[in-house]
Amino acid sequence: MSHAPAVDSSAPSELEQAVIRFAGDSGDGMQLAGGHFTDTSAAFGNDVATLPDFPAEIRAPAGTVAGVSGFQVQFASNDIHTAGDRVDALIAMNPAALKAHLADVEHGGLVVVNTSEFTKPNFKKAEIDPSQNPLDDPELSQNYKLIAVPISELNAEATKGLGLNPRDAGRCKNMFALGLAYWLFERPIDHTAERIENYFGVKKKRPDIAQANNRALRAGYDFGETAELFPLRRRVPPAKIAPGKYRKITGNEALAMGLIAAGQLSGRKVIYCSYPITPASDILHYLAPQKRFGVRTFQAEDEIAAVCAAIGAGFAGQLGVTGTSGPGLALKGEAIGLGVITELPLVVVNVQRGGPSTGLPTKTEQSDLLQAMYGRNGDCPTVVIAPKSPGDCFHAAIEACTIALQRRVPVLLLSDGYLANGSEPWRLVESKDLAPIEVDQLGPPDNGEVFEPYSRDDKGVRPWAVPGTPGRMHRVGGLEKQDGTGNVSYDPENHQRMTELRAEKVAKIADDLPPIEIEGPDSGDLLLLGWGGTYGSLRAASEAARADGLSVAHVHLRHLNPMPNDLGDVLKRFKQVLIPELNTGQLRMLIRSTYLVDAHGFNKVQGKPFHVSELRAKIGEMLKQGSAS
Amino acid sequence: MSHAPAVDSSAPSELEQAVIRFAGDSGDGMQLAGGHFTDTSAAFGNDVATLPDFPAEIRAPAGTVAGVSGFQVQFASNDIHTAGDRVDALIAMNPAALKAHLADVEHGGLVVVNTSEFTKPNFKKAEIDPSQNPLDDPELSQNYKLIAVPISELNAEATKGLGLNPRDAGRCKNMFALGLAYWLFERPIDHTAERIENYFGVKKKRPDIAQANNRALRAGYDFGETAELFPLRRRVPPAKIAPGKYRKITGNEALAMGLIAAGQLSGRKVIYCSYPITPASDILHYLAPQKRFGVRTFQAEDEIAAVCAAIGAGFAGQLGVTGTSGPGLALKGEAIGLGVITELPLVVVNVQRGGPSTGLPTKTEQSDLLQAMYGRNGDCPTVVIAPKSPGDCFHAAIEACTIALQRRVPVLLLSDGYLANGSEPWRLVESKDLAPIEVDQLGPPDNGEVFEPYSRDDKGVRPWAVPGTPGRMHRVGGLEKQDGTGNVSYDPENHQRMTELRAEKVAKIADDLPPIEIEGPDSGDLLLLGWGGTYGSLRAASEAARADGLSVAHVHLRHLNPMPNDLGDVLKRFKQVLIPELNTGQLRMLIRSTYLVDAHGFNKVQGKPFHVSELRAKIGEMLKQGSAS
Amino acid sequence: MSKDTGLPVLKAKDYASDQTVRWCPGCGDYAILNHVHRVLATVQAQPENTVFVAGIGCSSRFPYYVDTYGLHSIHGRAPGFVTGIKLANPELDVWMVTGDGDGLSIGANHLVHMLRRNVDVNILLFNNRIYGLTKGQYSPTSETGKKTKSTPMGSLDFPLNPAAVALAAEASFVARTADKDRKIGEVLEQAAKHAGSSFVEIYQNCNIFNDGAFDDLTSKDGRDANVLYLEAGKPMTFGKDGRKGVRLVGGQPEVVDLDRDGVAEDDLLFHNPSDRARAALLAQFRRPGYEELPEPFGVLFQAERPTYDGLVEAQVQAAIDQRGPGNLDELLSSGDVYEVE
Amino acid sequence: MSKDTGLPVLKAKDYASDQTVRWCPGCGDYAILNHVHRVLATVQAQPENTVFVAGIGCSSRFPYYVDTYGLHSIHGRAPGFVTGIKLANPELDVWMVTGDGDGLSIGANHLVHMLRRNVDVNILLFNNRIYGLTKGQYSPTSETGKKTKSTPMGSLDFPLNPAAVALAAEASFVARTADKDRKIGEVLEQAAKHAGSSFVEIYQNCNIFNDGAFDDLTSKDGRDANVLYLEAGKPMTFGKDGRKGVRLVGGQPEVVDLDRDGVAEDDLLFHNPSDRARAALLAQFRRPGYEELPEPFGVLFQAERPTYDGLVEAQVQAAIDQRGPGNLDELLSSGDVYEVE
Numbered sequence A, B: 001m002s003h004a005p006a007v008d009s010s011a012p013s014e015l016e017q018a019v020i021r022f023a024g025d026s027g028d029g030m031q032l033a034g035g036h037f038t039d040t041s042a043a044f045g046n047d048v049a050t051l052p053d054f055p056a057e058i059r060a061p062a063g064t065v066a067g068v069s070g071f072q073v074q075f076a077s078n079d080i081h082t083a084g085d086r087v088d089a090l091i092a093m094n095p096a097a098l099k100a101h102l103a104d105v106e107h108g109g110l111v112v113v114n115t116s117e118f119t120k121p122n123f124k125k126a127e128i129d130p131s132q133n134p135l136d137d138p139e140l141s142q143n144y145k146l147i148a149v150p151i152s153e154l155n156a157e158a159t160k161g162l163g164l165n166p167r168d169a170g171r172c173k174n175m176f177a178l179g180l181a182y183w184l185f186e187r188p189i190d191h192t193a194e195r196i197e198n199y200f201g202v203k204k205k206r207p208d209i210a211q212a213n214n215r216a217l218r219a220g221y222d223f224g225e226t227a228e229l230f231p232l233r234r235r236v237p238p239a240k241i242a243p244g245k246y247r248k249i250t251g252n253e254a255l256a257m258g259l260i261a262a263g264q265l266s267g268r269k270v271i272y273c274s275y276p277i278t279p280a281s282d283i284l285h286y287l288a289p290q291k292r293f294g295v296r297t298f299q300a301e302d303e304i305a306a307v308c309a310a311i312g313a314g315f316a317g318q319l320g321v322t323g324t325s326g327p328g329l330a331l332k333g334e335a336i337g338l339g340v341i342t343e344l345p346l347v348v349v350n351v352q353r354g355g356p357s358t359g360l361p362t363k364t365e366q367s368d369l370l371q372a373m374y375g376r377n378g379d380c381p382t383v384v385i386a387p388k389s390p391g392d393c394f395h396a397a398i399e400a401c402t403i404a405l406q407r408r409v410p411v412l413l414l415s416d417g418y419l420a421n422g423s424e425p426w427r428l429v430e431s432k433d434l435a436p437i438e439v440d441q442l443g444p445p446d447n448g449e450v451f452e453p454y455s456r457d458d459k460g461v462r463p464w465a466v467p468g469t470p471g472r473m474h475r476v477g478g479l480e481k482q483d484g485t486g487n488v489s490y491d492p493e494n495h496q497r498m499t500e501l502r503a504e505k506v507a508k509i510a511d512d513l514p515p516i517e518i519e520g521p522d523s524g525d526l527l528l529l530g531w532g533g534t535y536g537s538l539r540a541a542s543e544a545a546r547a548d549g550l551s552v553a554h555v556h557l558r559h560l561n562p563m564p565n566d567l568g569d570v571l572k573r574f575k576q577v578l579i580p581e582l583n584t585g586q587l588r589m590l591i592r593s594t595y596l597v598d599a600h601g602f603n604k605v606q607g608k609p610f611h612v613s614e615l616r617a618k619i620g621e622m623l624k625q626g627s628a629s
Numbered sequence C, D: 001m002s003k004d005t006g007l008p009v010l011k012a013k014d015y016a017s018d019q020t021v022r023w024c025p026g027c028g029d030y031a032i033l034n035h036v037h038r039v040l041a042t043v044q045a046q047p048e049n050t051v052f053v054a055g056i057g058c059s060s061r062f063p064y065y066v067d068t069y070g071l072h073s074i075h076g077r078a079p080g081f082v083t084g085i086k087l088a089n090p091e092l093d094v095w096m097v098t099g100d101g102d103g104l105s106i107g108a109n110h111l112v113h114m115l116r117r118n119v120d121v122n123i124l125l126f127n128n129r130i131y132g133l134t135k136g137q138y139s140p141t142s143e144t145g146k147k148t149k150s151t152p153m154g155s156l157d158f159p160l161n162p163a164a165v166a167l168a169a170e171a172s173f174v175a176r177t178a179d180k181d182r183k184i185g186e187v188l189e190q191a192a193k194h195a196g197s198s199f200v201e202i203y204q205n206c207n208i209f210n211d212g213a214f215d216d217l218t219s220k221d222g223r224d225a226n227v228l229y230l231e232a233g234k235p236m237t238f239g240k241d242g243r244k245g246v247r248l249v250g251g252q253p254e255v256v257d258l259d260r261d262g263v264a265e266d267d268l269l270f271h272n273p274s275d276r277a278r279a280a281l282l283a284q285f286r287r288p289g290y291e292e293l294p295e296p297f298g299v300l301f302q303a304e305r306p307t308y309d310g311l312v313e314a315q316v317q318a319a320i321d322q323r324g325p326g327n328l329d330e331l332l333s334s335g336d337v338y339e340v341e
């Protein structure tokens, strides 16, 4: 992250990267402002990464700390992988927002406050002693560059005369703040202005609202100029990004798009069956309008019905997918077991959130790995994979569908709240770059052919014959089946054999995985091993460590089950292994057990991503200890 | 096990132990015959252990292999721990039973067949080539001592003249077989005769049926005498068993009794909430009539409702227990998570059966350990304990209730199908030998006392204040709670702290566990580490290995989570560790991960217990390899 | 549903699978199985286009015994699988078999939601008022006070009325019959021909754990005394010679003797299967408050309503008609795209 | 329930907890909360003997805002917890708060079974015809064709009718009211006083995701035109001046204008809350087939039936009366005991 420069000239100080956070009431439009800022920065040529932070309530009481909604963007002239540890510029729309977020601001950072809202009633709502206006605290202006602006008033002024009611006019104040932010970071406002016009003016047919928003935006921008804030201005030049077409994408969008692509690539209908749950619902919302792609969405009565319907769809020959989050996955365990024993294609998307129980529903966590591995009765192995970044959700979804369809096995795809809602620039993919998904579904039998639904090919996979196919009628179910015929069998040896065959089928998938990619040296002092949504932080930390001259490499596992065949070898080539996770050590447990490696953990369960600085500190500590011992 | 003696005199050959198996159609009353044989042998002074084996159907078509029901008893003059590996005497009531069970009979063993049923139609039902009467197979009489008896006919003869219809008369043939078995093993028939009289004659008011059964019993006994089977007679003298009062007990009975005892010892109502499922239903059946003990049973509409009701009962201050088997446990995961975060007492009984999915519902397996550990969303640690023998289910149930009530935590009690239905002699316990269960439930607060429902004592346990208590009204739920107050909290650091506190609370239970009991040397070449229902087989195998002069010890874990504090030390004292399990290696996975010990597995998933011989062979193999390396 | 395929005509026995039937000898399930085989032949179901889906229970073993595609799923969840199958391939003829435990205890919620959606499936609920497979506990349809292993002093719950539940769940076809009833075949055939969710409650004797539960409806005398065979457009008469009838007085139903009470057939209730509120009243017959009335067998209610699977297809088609089939590259390049040079 | 305790009289505000209420400004839940506080005061509920149980949803946050014992459980499962609580301590006054998603989507099965058992609890189902907490997907009570995030072309499912479902589930008390209705307090009070499961459907405005869904019943004009306030033993009249009425013709209900149609009040339907079949008909008013009829508010059905928790206690007591309280040593030495010497 950047440190606030001490210059005082009127030329903006240049930074490699900066982190801005918009914070205000749930109703203040902070997610929108942050989104615009991100888009403009991306279009401007920065690398960007975002981290939204919602309250658990729909709209908690106005002005309370519980109701504060935040949106953080890191934008950079270099290659970044996270939304940043600490904040260089905070936009605080009310006292609660300042109270909740000030501690994250870098010393010397910019703090824009909307002074119009710093009133006694608002202090009370934010549980601030009304006699102690935080703006009067001398430490505030000592430690930060305070920009006190009566945003609400200036916004009211700017939007006057358009015939809007005060409520609608007041809603524009996020655009005022955004305008000011644009000015502070030397970004143009046109990109946003155009989209406001298109959305409110054209699509919603409310030119008055479009005009008000754009006036507020410009007023905010002009305010910087008029108030002569030049010494506070900062510049983040464009990054050297591979040329091409890009869009900003969130993990949920990418994942949904990946499912559609998999349907197209495999020539199958996507049957997405889901019961709404945060933070997975947006996948359903994204897919529901995609009927032109043959996508059918089914909002089921609960998670159990949803997974059962997805299995039913797989049984009937299509691509059945179910999506949920932690508590919902807990409900699906029994049915996933049926998917395992009937050996049918099934994709289970789990967007992890803070647990246990209802936990922290809007926050991120990686604590469902062991549930994904073991959350069902019996010895019931199945495939588990995890995307590593928002954009990677696209590819991971395609891979999950491919494995499910080709290997006839449930695949658990573990996204998380950070990936789901976080966004990054995504270089567009073309369909010609995507391999078709070949699926060998059986046609009618040849004359005299004996059909054995539980025979196997060399990958241990049983044939897929679906209803509608003449001559291949058969019955499957949850009772143990006889090897070959698939008839119900209580034979002891057969159960042993089938248990082994099911495990082998999953294990064999590892034979077709590419070699592990190691970022950094092939061997050395410390291996940073991670999985899923922490990729960005781990990568940044390992790059930083190497830049510091440390012998640190980074491996990020996409395949949690089966694990890559060469993982054991890789682990042995490092003196120490550190497994940072946003849980209490779930991958660590699997790795230690499988490879008997004394892997250390670094575990954070705070509903938010790692700070790169935390990881660097831990790496430093381990290498110091390692060399001391 | 015993080897058939080669003697040919008329004095019965004496054996240290013998295994008899009754096998016939589901309707043939084999479980009953086996039960009587066991009781008589126990009363005679033998040590006994039993293994029933049911088909999955209620009453599969008569005469089919799928419909064969078996009951095996080992009875001995020494201390035994299993129902035996191989069979010394098989009673086969029809061709299907012979077909299904002959392979388990020791060479030279007795094979009693009911020749009346060896007819062409019955061969067809058993899928035996009708032209190849198995009784004509010369190998049969070469390899075994065949006793061919037209049991059905002789039974019909014996029960004639009592006015019974042929169906009711035919039902007595199990008693004929039992009578013959008694003669063969020199057991008196009186014990059984008396109970028949009491049951049919007195309780059911059917003296005719009582008389018929007793006539058949005697006829069978006399048949041995008349047919001069003396050379085949065997004698198993009484064992040296600690004096005292005994009864035969199954695991399900003992477990239910343990729950009742825990209710009485803690002064709380047992609220047992369950949805029927094999092999757990009998616990419900046992508890339902025990209302005099304040037991309330609730047959819920499904497993989810059942666990929720049990948590509700705990919330309201009583002892809430829910019981199920594997697939049902999968459904309870989400609610158990609520139990963990609300920190309420809850006991979850899981009688494991063959999985995955519906699997082998009537067979035993140990494959729900990892489900018990991890089958819920989030980092959600809770207590897992397992009984080691049918009688031990009593004590394990009391311990589960004690921990749940005192530590305010869900406790998973992992029984299995073998323990549940298997039986052993059980020395009666008196209430004065059982410690009262002290539970500190809060009364009304003192004046001015501030009540914090999420404050903790030195064991990390929060106070238990239940509805009905004035002045302590508070709200709990599944959202993360603030340390101390228990209010909903989304604070990042608080979530980290609470996650740690929940884990510590469980971990601290280990501080109060007794030191590990090692059977055999304190250190040595090989440690046999097991858990749950395999205790008998492992103990027999380790005793045998030591008798063979091998340096082998046995530790059987009752506490799977948290594990005993001294386990790491114990493991280190052995050169090799072998973990036999009736699953594909679930405890092994936990042990390897926690202690980084290269524990080996011996894994059987055939729906039945280990044979002692298999274990001995594996031990031998490991020690050979171990010394070679 | 019957399709004229020009294929060889299939007989009842052609629908029997090669698996040994594993119900207890004497179980009512056998009779139902035979009738289903026959109805499949009547409608000339194509085996490869037919799927039987079930949950868990004695009754739910059904799919193994029909030579079509089959899914013996998990307890109570058959409706989910059915819905997925129909979404994947609406052309399939799907039958669902469930029990009073499977369908009304653990699985009632799924059943209710499938019914209100009107997924195109024929549902056979085998009601033996007991849990058979788990060896005889009371079920949600067991009469209050029933003594079973789990209720030695008698059950306390008030029983559910399956037809009433199906009606409240907005089912488009609700019928009732019994394993041994002479009209079971007709009812099954009507169910098979109805487009949408056809719900058929079948009283079934479990001779092991609840023997004779329906003797008062399936024995000859019982049937004569107690069963009212519903026929659309016909007056509600019953009894040995059809000389008893049901009429409505002040909105309340009552039994009359046509001969003795001097009531004409025209004064009786006429069965109108499309009247939902009336069907709800019929469903109450012989229950508390209406003990005097006969038990209606046959189709209590039937209405035409678009099927869920049909509506889903229609939306997909409408979307394609409006904006053309999806183009992957268009999708991949959607959103707010910018170019880096 | 009210008990004369000699304790100081509690006021509505005494039942408010110290937690900040976190619903959206303008949400109908606020009004309901206030009414519940008031009803608690009316019946002088003892806070320490009162428990509020809820599932998950905006509505299910309710327990946090009442200063009694409270359990904010998991989605759809509140009935299980309620049943366990009442089994453990039948003396407690238990209220359950649920939503149309919590209670009728994921949780309908539990609700149905709790109702048929008649567990003694007051159930408030906040029906806003939408999923509030998950930000606006359609719910099982949403009208067909509803456009939401998950149904951009309109929902396809036929909505459930909560009162009809409750009746089919054999509920012993079924009522309906609305957040803003002037008689909500009365209805809640009757529910509180009913022994057994009292089911109250409360229409509730979600001003964020389904604003105005009940304007035609809660606005002044809407209420006058469309709401029929049921009163036991009274003729069914409605309208601004109470001059419209409902009568039954040939078993079918119809609306009449007392002034214009020359119908006397005595010819109208009289409300008899103990008639279950009639209640089922009332539940159909304003639904398909009965669009012309007004929407009944108030108690549709009420019957006395023993409570499940009461019956359980009675069995325990009977067992003790018959054979004395359990003796642990007797139990421990039961079975087929033999002695080894």
Ligand SMILES: Cc1ncc(C[n+]2csc(CCOP(=O)(O)OP(=O)(O)O)c2C)c(N)n1
Pocket: B275, B276, B277, B278, B303, B327, B328, B331, B358, C056, C057, C058, C059, C060, C075, C098, C099, C100, C101, C102, C103, C126, C128, C130, C131, C132, C133, C134, C139
């Ligand atoms: C999740 C789960 N819970 C419980 C069971 C045990 N179980 C199997 S069938 C059944 C009830 C069967 O009753 P019903 O549906 O009436 O079928 P029937 O056997 O009477 O035909 C139960 C409780 C199970 N298999 N799975």
Ligand SMILES: Cc1ncc(C[n+]2csc(CCOP(=O)(O)OP(=O)(O)O)c2C)c(N)n1
Pocket: A275, A276, A277, A278, A303, A327, A328, A331, A358, D056, D057, D058, D059, D060, D075, D098, D099, D100, D101, D102, D103, D126, D128, D130, D131, D132, D133, D134, D139
């Ligand atoms: C097991 C589970 N599935 C899904 C969710 C997500 N979820 C929370 S509330 C809710 C629906 C809420 O709708 P409703 O009950 O109508 O309550 P409202 O918010 O409208 O008051 C859903 C789907 C969850 N918390 N848990």
Ligand code: SF4
Pocket: B058, B059, C022, C023, C024, C026, C027, C028, C029, C058, C059, C128, C132, C133, C205, C206, C207, C208, C209
């Ligand atoms: S237990 Fe009952 S329902 Fe099950 S097969 Fe036997 S007779 Fe039929």
Ligand code: SF4
Pocket: A058, A059, D022, D023, D024, D026, D027, D028, D029, D058, D059, D128, D132, D133, D205, D206, D207, D208, D209
């Ligand atoms: S989302 Fe709707 S139901 Fe939920 S609090 Fe807001 S207004 Fe109320």
Ligand SMILES: [Mg+2]
Pocket: C057, C099, C100, C101, C126, C127, C128, C129, C130, C131, C132, C139
């Ligand atoms: Mg049944």
Ligand SMILES: [Mg+2]
Pocket: D057, D099, D100, D101, D126, D127, D128, D129, D130, D131, D132, D139
């Ligand atoms: Mg709602």
